[in-house]
Amino acid sequence: MLDPSPEDDGTSPTVSTPHFVGRDREMAALRVALARPPAIVLVEGEAGIGKSRLLREWLAAPDQRTALVSVCPPLRESLTLGPVVDAFGGIDRPVSRLRLTELAGALRPLFPEWSSDLPPALPPLDDAKAARHRLFRALDELLRALRVDVLVLEDAHWADEVTLEFLLFVASRQQSDGPSLVISYRPEEVDVGSLLLRLTSRLPAGVTQLRIALAPMRPDDTAALVSSMLDGNPISQEFTTFMHERTGGIPLALEESVRLMCDRADLVFRDGQWVRLKLRELQVPPTVRDSTRERVGRLSPTAQQVLRAAATLAERSSVATIAVTAGLSPAACRGAIAEAANAGVLDADDRGQWRFRHVLAATAVYEAIPLTDRRHFHLLAGRALEDVHPPPVARLAHHFREAGETQSWARYAEQGAELAMASGDHTKAVDLLVDLLSEAVLAPTDRARVARIAGVAALGRREPVDEVHHRVIRTLRSVLETPGLSARQQAEIRNPLGRLLITGGEAQAALAELEQAVANLDHDPVEAARAMTYLGWAYAGPWPASTHRRWLDRAAELTAEFDSPAERLNLAGNRAAALLMLGEEEAWDVVAGLPIDGATSAERLDVARIHANVGTGALIWGRYADADKHLAVAMRLAEAEQASRLYHNVRLEQANLAWLTGRWEGLAERSAALADADRDRPAHYLGSIRLAARLAAAAGRRRAAEEQFRLVLEESARLGAADDTMEAAAALARLWLTDGNSSRALQITNEPMDTVRRKGIWVWATDLVPARIEAHLAAGDLKTATRLGDQFARGLRGRTAPAPRAALTVCRALLAAAAGDHARAATAYGRAAGAWSALPRPYDAMLARERQAEALIAQGQIEQGRELLAAQYEQLFRLGARGDADRVAQRLREHGAEVPRLWRGGRRGYGDQLSPRELDVVQLVVAGKTNREISRILAKSPATVDQQLRAAMRKLKVTSRTALAVKAVEAGVFAEEDSLDDPS
Numbered sequence: 011m012l013d014p015s016p017e018d019d020g021t022s023p024t025v026s027t028p029h030f031v032g033r034d035r036e037m038a039a040l041r042v043a044l045a046r047p048p049a050i051v052l053v054e055g056e057a058g059i060g061k062s063r064l065l066r067e068w069l070a071a072p073d074q075r076t077a078l079v080s081v082c083p084p085l086r087e088s089l090t091l092g093p094v095v096d097a098f099g100g101i102d103r104p105v106s107r108l109r110l111t112e113l114a115g116a117l118r119p120l121f122p123e124w125s126s127d128l129p130p131a132l133p134p135l136d137d138a139k140a141a142r143h144r145l146f147r148a149l150d151e152l153l154r155a156l157r158v159d160v161l162v163l164e165d166a167h168w169a170d171e172v173t174l175e176f177l178l179f180v181a182s183r184q185q186s187d188g189p190s191l192v193i194s195y196r197p198e199e200v201d202v203g204s205l206l207l208r209l210t211s212r213l214p215a216g217v218t219q220l221r222i223a224l225a226p227m228r229p230d231d232t233a234a235l236v237s238s239m240l241d242g243n244p245i246s247q248e249f250t251t252f253m254h255e256r257t258g259g260i261p262l263a264l265e266e267s268v269r270l271m272c273d274r275a276d277l278v279f280r281d282g283q284w285v286r287l288k289l290r291e292l293q294v295p296p297t298v299r300d301s302t303r304e305r306v307g308r309l310s311p312t313a314q315q316v317l318r319a320a321a322t323l324a325e326r327s328s329v330a331t332i333a334v335t336a337g338l339s340p341a342a343c344r345g346a347i348a349e350a351a352n353a354g355v356l357d358a359d360d361r362g363q364w365r366f367r368h369v370l371a372a373t374a375v376y377e378a379i380p381l382t383d384r385r386h387f388h389l390l391a392g393r394a395l396e397d398v399h400p401p402p403v404a405r406l407a408h409h410f411r412e413a414g415e416t417q418s419w420a421r422y423a424e425q426g427a428e429l430a431m432a433s434g435d436h437t438k439a440v441d442l443l444v445d446l447l448s449e450a451v452l453a454p455t456d457r458a459r460v461a462r463i464a465g466v467a468a469l470g471r472r473e474p475v476d477e478v479h480h481r482v483i484r485t486l487r488s489v490l491e492t493p494g495l496s497a498r499q500q501a502e503i504r505n506p507l508g509r510l511l512i513t514g515g516e517a518q519a520a521l522a523e524l525e526q527a528v529a530n531l532d533h534d535p536v537e538a539a540r541a542m543t544y545l546g547w548a549y550a551g552p553w554p555a556s557t558h559r560r561w562l563d564r565a566a567e568l569t570a571e572f573d574s575p576a577e578r579l580n581l582a583g584n585r586a587a588a589l590l591m592l593g594e595e596e597a598w599d600v601v602a603g604l605p606i607d608g609a610t611s612a613e614r615l616d617v618a619r620i621h622a623n624v625g626t627g628a629l630i631w632g633r634y635a636d637a638d639k640h641l642a643v644a645m646r647l648a649e650a651e652q653a654s655r656l657y658h659n660v661r662l663e664q665a666n667l668a669w670l671t672g673r674w675e676g677l678a679e680r681s682a683a684l685a686d687a688d689r690d691r692p693a694h695y696l697g698s699i700r701l702a703a704r705l706a707a708a709a710g711r712r713r714a715a716e717e718q719f720r721l722v723l724e725e726s727a728r729l730g731a732a733d734d735t736m737e738a739a740a741a742l743a744r745l746w747l748t749d750g751n752s753s754r755a756l757q758i759t760n761e762p763m764d765t766v767r768r769k770g771i772w773v774w775a776t777d778l779v780p781a782r783i784e785a786h787l788a789a790g791d792l793k794t795a796t797r798l799g800d801q802f803a804r805g806l807r808g809r810t811a812p813a814p815r816a817a818l819t820v821c822r823a824l825l826a827a828a829a830g831d832h833a834r835a836a837t838a839y840g841r842a843a844g845a846w847s848a849l850p851r852p853y854d855a856m857l858a859r860e861r862q863a864e865a866l867i868a869q870g871q872i873e874q875g876r877e878l879l880a881a882q883y884e885q886l887f888r889l890g891a892r893g894d895a896d897r898v899a900q901r902l903r904e905h906g907a908e909v910p911r912l913w914r915g916g917r918r919g920y921g922d923q924l925s926p927r928e929l930d931v932v933q934l935v936v937a938g939k940t941n942r943e944i945s946r947i948l949a950k951s952p953a954t955v956d957q958q959l960r961a962a963m964r965k966l967k968v969t970s971r972t973a974l975a976v977k978a979v980e981a982g983v984f985a986e987e988d989s990l991d992d993p994s
Contacts, residue, residue, distance in 0.1 A: 024240075025240070025268065025269055025272045026238065026240075027239070028235045028236075028238050028261070028264075029234070029235065029238035030063060030067045031227075031234040031235050031238065032227045032228065032231030033060065033224070036064060036222050036224065037064065037067065039222060040064070040192075040220070040222065041068065041071075043218050043219075043220040044068075044075075044192070046218045047159065047189075047190045047218070048184035048187070048188055048189070048190050048216075048217050048218070049191070049219070049220065050181055050184070050190065050191045050192075050193075050209060050217060050218070050219055051190070051191070051192045051219075051220045051221075051222065052193055052194075052195070052209065052220070052222070053065065053192065053193070053195075053222045053224065054194070054195055054196070054197045054221065054223050055194075055196065055223065055224030056196055056198060056260070056354050056367075057196060058263055058298065059224045059225075059226065059260060059262075060261045060262075061164065061194040061224060062164055062194065063261065064222075064224070065162060065192065065194060075160055076156065076157055076158050076159045076160075077158070077159060077160040077161070078097040078098065078101070078153075078156075078158050078160075078161050078162065079097060079162040079164070080093040080094065080097035080162070080163055081093070081096075081163075081164040081165055082163065082164065082165040082167075082168040082169045082173070083168065090172045091120060091145075091170070091172050091173055091176065092170065093163055093169055093173050094149065094173055094176055095120050098121070101156060103156060104127070105121075105124045105128065106126075108155040108156065109155060110129060110151060110152070110155055111129070111151065112129045112130070113129075113132075113144070113147060113148050113151055114128055114148050115128060115131050115132045115148075116131075116132050116144050116145050116147075116148040117145075117148050117149070117152065120145075132144070142172065142175070143179075146176050146179040149176060150179070150183060150188070153188070154187070154188070158189045159189055160189055160191075160192055161180065161189045161190070161191050161192070163177065163191070163193050163194070164194045165194060165196075166193045166194065166195040166206055167195040167196045167197075167199040167200050167204075167206070168199075169206070171205065174204070174205035174206055175205060177191060177193065177205075177206075178205060178208060181209055181217075184217050190218075191209075193206070193209065196354070197354070198352065198353050198354030199305070199353070199354075226259030226260055227259035228259065229251065229254045229259075231259070232253055232254040232257075232259055232264060233245055233250040235261060235264055235265070236249075236253060236268055239268050239269075241942065242942075242943065242946070253267065253268075255369065256369045257368065257369070258367060258368040258369065258370075260368060260370075262297065262298065263298050263368065263370050266297050267370075298370050298374065299374040299377070302371045302374040303374060303375075305353065305354075305355065306355065306375060309349060309353060309355075310346065312338065312342060312345070312346040313346040313347075313349040313350045313353075315336045315346065316332060316338070316343060316346040316347055316350060317355060317366075318375060318376075318379050318383075318387060319332050319335035319336035319390075319391070320350075320356060320365060320366060320372070320375075321366065321372045321373075321375040321379070322379070322384070322387040322388060322391050322409075323335055323365075323391050324365075324376075325365060326359060326364065326365045327363060327365065328362065328364075329344055329347060329362065329364070330397075331394045331395065331398065332364060334393065334394035335387060335390045335391045335394050336390075347364055355367065355371065385412065385413050385414055386413075388408075388409045388410070388413040389415065392409035392410045392413055392418065395409065403422045403425040403426040403429060404426040404430070404438070404442065406418070406426075407419055407425075407426050407442055407446075410422060411423075411445065411446075411450075416450045416451065419446065419450060420446055420450060420452060420456065420460075423442045423445070423446045423460075424460065426438075426439075426442045427440075427442045427443050427463060427464075427467060430442065430467075431467055431470065434611075436468070436470035437471055437473060439464075439467035439470075440464055440467045440468050440478055440482055441478070443460050443461075443463060443464035443467065444481055444482055444485045446460055447460055447461060447464065447485050447489060448485060454494040454495055454499075457489055457492055458489065458492070458496075458499035458500075458502070458503065461485070461486055461489040461503050462499075462502045462503055462506070464485065464486070465486055465503060465510065466506055468482040468506065468510055469506050469509055469510065472615075472652060472654060472655060472656070473654055473655060475513060475514050475691035479510065480514070482510065483507065483511065483514070486506070486507045486510075487507070490503055497529075498530050498533065500530070501526070501527040501528075501529070501530035501531050502534075504524070504527035505523075505524065505527040505531065505541050507523050508520045508521070508522075508523035508524035508527060508541070508544065509524075512544065513655070513691070514692065515691055515692035515693030515696075515731065516730070517549050517551075517729055517730040518550045518551065518729065518730025520544070520550065521544075521545060521551045521730075524541045524544050525545060527541050528542055535568045535571065535572075536574075536577055538568060539565040539569050539581050540565075540581065540584075542561045542562070542564050543561070543584045543588060544584075545558070545561040546558045546561040546562035546592075547588045547591060548588070548591050548592050548733070548769060549591065549730075549731055549733045549734075550730040550731060550732060551730070552768065553769070554768060554769050554770050555592050555593070555769050555771050558588070558592055559592060562585050562589065565581060565585065566585060569581045569582065569585075576608075576613055576616070579605070579617075579620075580616045580620075582600060583600075583604055583617070583620030583623075583624075584619075584620060584623065585600070586600035586601050586604070586624065587620060587624050587627055590624065590627025590628070590631065591627055591733070591771070592771060593631075593771050593772065593773035593811065595809055595810065597627070601624050601636075601640075604617070604620060604621065604624070605617055606621070607647070608647075611651055614647045614650065614651055615653055615656070617643070618643070618644045618647035618648050618651065618656055619644070619656060621640040621641070621647075622640070622641065622644035622648075622656060622659055622663065624640045625638075625640035625644060625660070625663055625667075626663055628640060629663065629666055629670065630773055630776075630811075631773060631811040631812065631813060632812035632813020632814065632816065633811075634667060634670060634671055634849055634850070634851075637667055638667060641663055641664050641667065645657070645661075645664070658687050658691075661680075661684060662694060662697045662698060662701075665680050665701055666697070668680075669704055669705075670849075670851050670853075671852070672850065672853060672889060674705070674890045675890075676953070677701065677705060678702070678705055679951055679952075679953035680701075681698050681699075681702040682698075684697070684698035684701070685698040685702070692729055693731060693734070696726060696734065697734075699718050699721055700718070700719070700722045700734075700738060702718055703718035703719045703722065703738075703741065704741070705890075706718060707745065707893065708853070708892075708893055708894060709890065709893050710893020710894075710896055711893070712893075715741070715745065716742065716745055719738045719741045719745075720738075722738040723735055723738035723739055723742065723758075726738065732762075732769070733774050735761070735762045735765070736762050736766070736774050736775065736776075736777060736778045737777045737778075739758050739762040739781075740759065740762075740777035740778045740781035740782075741777070741781075742755075742758050743755035743756075743758050743759050743781040743782070743784075743785055744781050744784075746758070747785060750788070752785050752789040755781070755784075755785035755788070756786070763778060766778065766779075766805075767801070770805065771805075772805025772806050773809065773814050775802060775814065775817070776813045776814045776816075776817045777817070779798060780817050780820045780821050780824065783795045783798055783821050783824050783825065786798065787828045792825070792829070795824075795825060796825055798821075799818075799821045799822065799825055802817075802818055802821060803818055806818060812849055813851065816845035816846050816849070816851070816854070819838055819841050819842040819845055822838050823835050823838030823839040823841075823842055823858075823861065823865075826838055827865055827868075832865045832868040832869035833865075835861075835865040835868075836862050836866050836871075839858050839861045839862035839865055840858075840862050842855075842858040843855045843856075843859045843862060846858055852885075852889065853889060853891060856882050856886050856891070857894070859878060859882045860879065860882045860886075860898055862878060863875045863876070863878035863879035863882065866878065867879075867905060872905070875905070876905055876907040879905070880907060880908075880909075880910055882898055883895050883898040883899055883909065883910060923965070924962055924966075925958075925961075927958055928958045928961055928962045931944055931948070931955060931959055931962060932959075932962050932974065932975075932978045933978075934947060935971055935974055935975055935978075936975045936978055941955050941956060941959070959971075959974075962974060962978075966978065
């Protein structure tokens, strides 16, 4: 595992109440209106739009207003004046102290709990209208006696008739110092003849009027709201778009959806932002579901039938299509659509196509349709859409699938997949076909054809290895078990299956599938040549290099017959990369002629993949300038084509290049980011862990390095990626040799060494053979060590691979030292250091110089050896190899030499004082900020914040954030900072 930071920044989201965002303009208008009393403000908007939140935020502002607030309950038969009575229930002044006239006696029936404080009851009036007017006057008197500035009534669309009459009464008397009114409601639920619509029709002069219509939030406000619920951390653009489209920007739907996703562990913090693990669907929160069903339940049966049809159709549809799906005449359907539109449930575009205003509302209605009725609705929807031109084949496939019409489903699914691939949406094609293969009963011939197309479509995807990738592999394997498939049909399925397994890092399984496929692909020479080229890659399988070479040569023979330049380029480029993996010198002649761009998107992707593979080969050979050049081409094209999987591959190889060439700054952060970027692809994930393990070993974090290298070794062996076992085994051997455990070092390198010998690919052994020779020497077996060195030399004969040749020089130096020839050993180590430096590979050069220094001391050149050892201490320290530097420091002390005094933290010149940047971080820690918050405030990466926090802890000699904050305040570090800026 990676070392934790001082602060545990886990990825489980802590859900907070959302901030008030996106309503600044409306809040300002509300404040201005109510600052000019008397006023009447109408706040309108659909359910969940944020009317109540707007009013709560306004009421929370610190001022001297007296406000009475009430909410109308959603009751079909509301209690007369119930909301008004409830509003007065919140007063905190005794009624007995109010200056009320005898008119207040009319309030006794409404407030029996005040009977002892109110004037005597008034005699009843025969005229109901007069009695109501007297009651209104009494309520108005009570409002004025209480000095109420604002009367707030929420959800007035549910108010009873008498309550609305009272509001009209208050509005008519506002000119005489009456209270302001703030009333919220849903316009779609207000009847045409409602008294609510008359509130602003005949107001006295001097009354401020304002109508606030709350609209759905914009995408940037959606992102801000969701972020505020998740510790203030940003959310990805993809997640923002998904949430905004699914919720329509309705704040309540957003809030409830985030809570539901957190409850279901569907969110993860990755690359400094929150992302959703699955972006394909969003379940309906219970509050949204109940609200939608309650609104729909108030509509006529015909309108409800139309809504069920629209929910089944799911996308914008014409009146004619909805009518057929609902089983209604066009005239009846138009009337029902109008009713649903007036209720704010449906809306239309400028072409007269209708759909639900919000996706979650449509889902809530659809989920309420009984399962027995859904199939019928889908069948009618499919038949209706068959009359649309051009036919929406993907929608038709969906509806006939849900209707259980397999024949129609299969026909339209294949058509839809073909169109999706033509438009570049290979994931959609895969989804359509894999669903068909997984759920429909097809004839073996049809099943084989669909599986082949699904495999080809999956190979065209640019996304990282994900659940879609794994699902198509499972499906293809399942299809191969279908009885009655011919050898040719199986080969056409195994071919893409093998290539998909390579992408997923399952090398051994991939070659097994491809070897079976190639024997029956004679009818398709292009695909046969591709399969043979993949079989020529040496990273898996028990075959020697000569077998892989034969596959490559057979592919080359077929390629010569191809007419297509693109096909010839693809196969020639991949052949060159495969030859590099075999250690064949001729590959560089082909590489020199590779293009750096393509005429089409497909060609550019091919060119990018070829250059990425060549870059990997160049890293193995030690030709780092070539690697840099080819990886740069691959990165440029991968970014231009938005090929995320290839992009992550290239990023990893560029990070490996940075490690090898000594550009270590920021590598730990890059390693962590790479590990998170593509966790579903084992080869990529293990590559990022290997990078982290290298850094841990160099830094002296032995335990972390050992755990990580073991993980890489074990998983690479399990997946059959033989080339990836070499470095991990060598690194573990070196760690155990420092403990004097040569037997364990030999044991861990046995299998990788056997692989190198069996395959005869010695360019893979740059790290392995020196570690293995050192283990043999530690075990006292000079003869076996010498024999291995000779084998390594023969294996590299005729190959100008700089990195393996530098390693061979190290091996010769080790053997010379073991033989007691320290002068020759010192010379050989010096040559090795020069060879490493020429690549450049400075870390290995420093280690070789360290050994050279020891050899010089051993032969009596003590002062020269000490000077060289001291120089390596400083260079290792500055590179970041603190563990190696500490070892060299110990050796200097043992040799009686002084260890150079090097600065170990903060910026130069600050000594034990905190640097300005460290002060910034500590000040925010004192303020209670988390690392993520500090990172955002100071515009620094989390890794930089972590580094500066550790440095501050070290300087102040504390081990926790709390102790740091206390020590910083006690030490007056902020006062010292101020004094630097104040010359007085």
